[in-house]
Amino acid sequence: MSIREKYQITEYCHHFLREYIHEGDCCIDATCGKGGDTEFLCRGAGKSGRVYGFDIQKDAVELTRIRLEQSGCAKQAVLICGSHVNMADYVKEQAAVIMFNFGYLPGGDHSVATQPQTSVKAVQEGLKLLKTGGVMSLCIYSGGDTGYEEKEALLAYLKGLDAKHWLVIIHTYYNRKNDPPLPVFVVRLA
Ligand SMILES: C[S@@+](CC[C@H](N)C(=O)[O-])C[C@H]1O[C@@H](n2cnc3c(N)ncnc32)[C@H](O)[C@@H]1O
Secondary structure, three states, X not given: XXXXXXXXXXXXXXXXHHHHOOXXXXXXXXXXXXXXXXXXXXXXXXXXXXXXXXXXXXXXXXXXXXXXXXXXXXHHEEEEEOOHHHHHHOXXXXXXXXXXXXXXXXXXXXXXXXXXXXXXXXXXXXXHHEEEEEEEEEEEOOEHHHEOHHHHHHHHHHHOOOXXXXXXXXXXXXXXXXXXXXXXXXXXXX
8 A cells, every 4th residue: 555545534544443443343334335444344343243334325335235245244244225314223232433434426426425414413323322432433525516514514513522422533634735535533432
């Protein structure tokens, strides 16, 4: 992996999350897309773990299923074609790691993308499922087809989280131009 790839947002999030995932854990990929993050979580949680993956697009769920089968990770995954807003209907255990990678499926229809209100609601639902000491990652995009509304809604919501219970860490690609993506991590302290 090149040094640039190492700091690309999804890889950077994986790097941060690695120490939070252990064999046997429950994890959630709230936006599976092409399955890169789901595979990462499945590898970390191992065969005795459980990884729930959500996407509203049938094609995305299918791409993820194929990827997991090819990488030998399908056993520990439960893939759901549906909105992450309803994750609590499926996940009945506490999660060590929850990933959100907002926006649209790369190479897919840009109009099928995460939306400000449902994204905030899904993050709220996810935080209820996060175990103490667990972490939620959020890859937040802005500009271009995405606009700024989702980023603003998410950051406004995260700003209001009680510091006694939550630690919100925002990393920035500080010297990059043109709306660089934002890797955000929320740790449950209590
Ligand atoms: C940037 S992609 C995710 C990339 C993915 N994590 C990967 O590793 O390839 C965002 C995905 O979110 C999905 N999505 C949009 N709205 C959603 C919702 N309400 N619930 C679940 N997934 C949603 C889109 O269909 C799209 O596939």
